[in-house]
Amino acid sequence: MVLACVLGLEIELERECGSSRWLNVLRNYALAATIGQGLRLRFLKEVHKIPRVSVEAGTVCDGCNDSAGFTSPGLDSQSGDDFSLSQIRNVAILGSTGSIGRAALDVLAQGHPRFRLAAISCHTQLELFEQQIMSFSPKRAFVTGLSEEASRRWQDSNLSETRGKPTSGSSQRIAGRDRLVEYVAGPEVDIVLAAIVGIAGLETALAAAGAGKRLALANKESLVVAGSLLMNLAKLNGAELLPVDSEHSAIFQCLQSGRACSEVKRIVLTASGGPLRDWPIEKLPSATIENALSHPTWQMGRKITVDSATMMNKALEVIEAKWLFGLEPEQIAVVVHPQSVIHSMVEFVDGSVIGQMSPPDMRLPIHYALNYPERTPSPSPTIDWSKPMQLDWRPADLERYPALQLGFEVAARGGTCGAVLNAANEAAVELFLQQKIKLTEIATICRDVLDHHHYSPSPSLSELQEQDCWGRNEVQKWIQAK
Numbered sequence: 001m002v003l004a005c006v007l008g009l010e011i012e013l014e015r016e017c018g019s020s021r022w023l024n025v026l027r028n029y030a031l032a033a034t035i036g037q038g039l040r041l042r043f044l045k046e047v048h049k050i051p052r053v054s055v056e057a058g059t060v061c062d063g064c065n066d067s068a069g070f071t072s073p074g075l076d077s078q079s080g081d082d083f084s085l086s087q088i089r090n091v092a093i094l095g096s097t098g099s100i101g102r103a104a105l106d107v108l109a110q111g112h113p114r115f116r117l118a119a120i121s122c123h124t125q126l127e128l129f130e131q132q133i134m135s136f137s138p139k140r141a142f143v144t145g146l147s148e149e150a151s152r153r154w155q156d157s158n159l160s161e162t163r164g165k166p167t168s169g170s171s172q173r174i175a176g177r178d179r180l181v182e183y184v185a186g187p188e189v190d191i192v193l194a195a196i197v198g199i200a201g202l203e204t205a206l207a208a209a210g211a212g213k214r215l216a217l218a219n220k221e222s223l224v225v226a227g228s229l230l231m232n233l234a235k236l237n238g239a240e241l242l243p244v245d246s247e248h249s250a251i252f253q254c255l256q257s258g259r260a261c262s263e264v265k266r267i268v269l270t271a272s273g274g275p276l277r278d279w280p281i282e283k284l285p286s287a288t289i290e291n292a293l294s295h296p297t298w299q300m301g302r303k304i305t306v307d308s309a310t311m312m313n314k315a316l317e318v319i320e321a322k323w324l325f326g327l328e329p330e331q332i333a334v335v336v337h338p339q340s341v342i343h344s345m346v347e348f349v350d351g352s353v354i355g356q357m358s359p360p361d362m363r364l365p366i367h368y369a370l371n372y373p374e375r376t377p378s379p380s381p382t383i384d385w386s387k388p389m390q391l392d393w394r395p396a397d398l399e400r401y402p403a404l405q406l407g408f409e410v411a412a413r414g415g416t417c418g419a420v421l422n423a424a425n426e427a428a429v430e431l432f433l434q435q436k437i438k439l440t441e442i443a444t445i446c447r448d449v450l451d452h453h454h455y456s457p458s459p460s461l462s463e464l465q466e467q468d469c470w471g472r473n474e475v476q477k478w479i480q481a482k
């Protein structure tokens with residue numbers, strides 16, 4: 001049945017997409033589902049509370065409407081899980097030179113010996129990547145962003161030539177995005193830590209889900225753009241989808257205090273408010289790049305730090321939460337919590353609110369996603385209970401953060417909206433970082449592009465790809481017409 005579903009999906013896409021590169025991705029799913037992983041049809045009964053979905057590509061999830069949605073596993077039910085402490089688990093870290101990738105390498109270096117680093121990948125940051133190859137000796141090292149000539153040179157090089165030091169000698173160098181997509185769907189990998197930034201991470205996330213891997217998902221854009229498709233693939237192929245985004249990891253942990261989705265009243269995503277949270281609203285248009293990148297609590301990459309300043313990051317997380325947990329937008333609240341210690345909360349129907357707390361450090365959600373359902377010592381710092389601490393929050397101000405309003409609207413409409421919003425935002429943030437637009441114009445541009453796009457409620461992969469390109473082009477037109 002799974003084979004029929006996957007091949008049916010492929011045939012449908014072939015009819016719609018012709019010979020697009022997305023078709024190759026779908027072929028990888030079929031191969032992985034049938035050959036690499038076998039006909040597994042494990043409906044995540046203990047791992048992730050994926051909502052009920054249709055097997056048709058592009059069909060929107062039903063949402064959290066009955067107890068079959070995300071019945072909480074409870075700690076006792078984990079005995080007998082095939083993810084046992086005694087098993088060696090091969091981990092691929094995609095985007096290892098980014099902030100999440102670097103944190104993941106630290107978790108593995110200090111973590112349980114059952115985890116083995118199978119592969120790392122980077123786009124173009126070769127200097128740091130070479131250091132990582134030297135330090136961690138992965139079995140394979142992938143580079144995805146080089147030209148053909150540069151790829152050939154890199155594959156032929158080795159550490160002894162490039163750095164004048166003895167080579168570790170064990171890492172195979174492989175160049176090309178297609179090779180990486182093929183690899184994550186193959187038999188060498190058990191866990192894929194998806195930390196590639198932006199839409200560039202979608203292909204590998206889909207491939208991992210289609211191959212039934214444990215997908216530790218830090219790339220929220222995969223869900224924002226193609227949430228329905230990714231969740232369908234994960235469910236069909238028995239993939240274990242564990243959130244790494246700190247808020248969603250917190251929600252996932254808190255949900256285990258309940259037994260059924262009908263017990264959840266709402267989730268509460270916390271937001272730091274970004275570096276400009278206390279600025280007067282009228283001063284926000286004058287914010288510089290340095291202002292926007294001075295995050296008070298989190299050390300992150302430039303794009304996500306700008307997203308934090310505009311609250312677009314939280315908007316994308318609202319959409320991410322809708323898909324991950326099968327919620328209606330009305331069940332998602334956002335509060336500004338400056339200390340970034342409560343990472344998010346779940347309010348149950350009886351009025352009880354369960355929150356997850358820890359110092360702001362991404363190594364904990366990474367560690368949890370790798371080790372779930374076990375809890376083991378992690379390298380993350382812990383709260384110092386001997387010192388006084390104040391925790392407070394306030395409602396998110398939609399006038400200050402118009403991007404957040406966009407997130408709720410996109411979560412409600414679904415379809416092509418996520419792809420367009422994400423594309424417009426990525427392009428607009430780039431323009432801000434080039435000092436071509438003001439910080440406050442990012443949300444204005446995204447609103448304009450979103451309002452003018454050709455909406456489709458059940459898009460195919462090729463339609464999402466087209467909308468992604470269209471959205472980026474529209475931003476360029478916007479700046480040219482300015």
Ligand code: MG
Nearest residue numbers: 245246247317
């Ligand atoms: Mg987050």
